[in-house]
Each structure stands twice: as structure tokens, then as C-alpha cells.
Amino acid sequence: MCLHLDGLKLWQIVEAKNAPRKKDRQVMPIMFSTILDEIMWELDVEKTAKQTWDFLKTKNGKYSRGG
Numbered sequence: 001m002c003l004h005l006d007g008l009k010l011w012q013i014v015e016a017k018n019a020p021r022k023k024d025r026q027v028m029p030i031m032f033s034t035i036l037d038e039i040m041w042e043l044d045v046e047k048t049a050k051q052t053w054d055f056l057k058t059k060n061g062k063y064s065r066g067g
Helices: 002-007 011-015 021-033 049-060
Strands: none
Touching: 002 011, 002 021, 011 021, 011 049, 021 049
């Protein structure tokens, strides 16, 4: 997911606190396409990409994009 978003120059949207809604909505389907069904049921679709990413980090343990 990170590589895909980075390649599309959208990763900064995941890290942004106040991302433009249009860009945020571009990111969400990419994020959702990589999430297991078991976790998908716990997500709130109305959240932002950043909130979704923060939830996934909490669910799966801390994740460092740099390594």
C-alpha cells in the first residue's frame, strides 16, 4: 500500500492532518483494497485516510515507513 500510494504521489495525504477531501477520497479505495476483511469490518468509512492509517498502525503494532 505504501509503495502504491508513494508511486502515485499520494502518501503525503495519509500523513496530513488536513488533507483536501478530494485527495483523501482518492487514497481511501487504495487503502481499503489492501485491508483484510476481518479488519475492514472495524473501520469507519467516514474517517479520513490519516485516521484509517492511525487505526491500522494501532491494530497491527507501530509501523515505521522508513524501515
